[in-house]
Amino acid sequence: QQPVQSPQAVILREGEDAVINCSSSKALYSVHWYRQKHGEAPVFLMILLKGGEQKGHEKISASFNEKKQQSSLYLTASQLSYSGTYFCGTNDNFNKFYFGSGTKLNVKP
Amino acid sequence: DGGITQSPKYLFRKEGQNVTLSCEQNLNHDAMYWYRQDPGQGLRLIYYSQIVNDFQKGDIAEGYSVSREKKESFPLTVTSAQKNPTAFYLCASSIAFPGQLMIFGSGTRLTVV
DSSP states (O other), rough: OEEEEEEEEEETTOOEEEEEEEEEESSSSEEEEEEEEEEEOOEEEEEEESOEEEEEEEEEEEEETSSSSEEEEEOOOOOOGGGGEEEEEEEEOOOOEEEEEEEEEEEEO | OOEEEEEEEEHHHHHHHHHEEEEEEOOOSSSSEEEEEOOOOOOOOEEEEETEEEEEOOTTTTTEEEOOOOTTOEEEOOOOOOOOEEEHHHHEEEEEESSSSOEEEEOOOOOOE
């Protein structure tokens, strides 16, 4: 079942923060986060496997809630290079993997 | 350098023709995938393969075919039965199935003329 991402789009000024959410009605086995620049392939950011887990990658971090039904991606002090579309990917106990519909992030000077 | 190579980058097809998109990986990954992406849309799974000589339909397999005769290769054929094939096609691979840390190729943009 495809996870639900929100918001669909975000416009930020450089230095502002953003949060992107990824939710499922079922407990998830894992959550992956990817970023795609226009016309390019998605690039892997991070994977979360455990309920309550938090991970960071420079100023980009993510959390996975205790019930393993929601993950959030945090972008702190955004830079122009953060612009792109962010996708979460999830798989449930039936070993099916789905991508969310994406969140388009536009960071302006 | 290890990675996934997709070719060609741009492909134009006349209506009624079959075309084959190439995907080669040298990462020694067992699992490979084909996704379709339409403008402003997410990624929809066409076919996936967990192991050589085995593949499964994804959510939008109609009008497409694949083969997995070698571990490193997973070509996708877009047949004339696919009524709306213009899209961006992405190939990906992962160490195991499902979806463990996917590495994507740079994509093929197919246009029907």
